Amino acid sequence: MTDQIGLAVGHVHLKVADLERAIGFYRDVLGFEVMQRFGTDAAFLGADGYHHHVGLNTWHSRGGTPPPNGHTGLYHAAFLYPDRRGLALALRRVVDAGIPLDGAADHGVSEAVYLRDPDGNGVELYRDRAPEDWPRDKDGHLAMVNIPLDVDALLAEAR
Structure with a gap:
């Protein structure tokens, strides 16, 4: 489709159980930079100055567990x-x-x-x-x- 020229995936936003643990992984292991935090509930991380490539939040998942095998999801x-x-x-x-x-x-x-x-x-x-x-x-x-x-x-x- 020619009308899709320039289309790109902008970011992924994940529900996480422990915000600090998730930030540690995406920042310290994958190399993203924390661009903004919303208290202890959410953080947005990016690379090369971009506002965010990864969103992390605990709004509905604080202390949660990963989905079991055999279920839909990412x-x-x-x-x-x-x-x-x-x-x-x-x-x-x-x-x-x-x-x-x-x-x-x-x-x-x-x-x-x-x-x-x-x-x-x-x-x-x-x-x-x-x-x-x-x-x-x-x-x-x-x-x-x-x-x-x-x-x-x-x-x-x-x-």
Whole structure:
């Protein structure tokens, strides 16, 4: 659709059980900056001076638990890093914080690692390859893949 040119996802807003714990994860591990707080109930975090990419609130979830498996809800929020080194540095913070990975994949168009935030929300950290490097089939259509990502090689980029 040509009328969708310029459309982008602006932010994700999450219900969390413990605001300080969630802020610690999104600020200290993923690298977002707290842009504004609403007391002990909500916070908005952004990158590069943007008003917010992540909203966190406890309005209906303070002390709550993650939804059980088999229920609908957010599969994951994906956070795009500008390059492979940026992704590697984020992964280093994840590993150093002792947060286990759910997986890691090379999709041909991108490299991604998957984990959970302290409230059990799925999180994807990724970097895109240049569009001219995306895999294509013989007809020129996008041909994404799902192959294992060499996490150790990615971590080596953080040195």
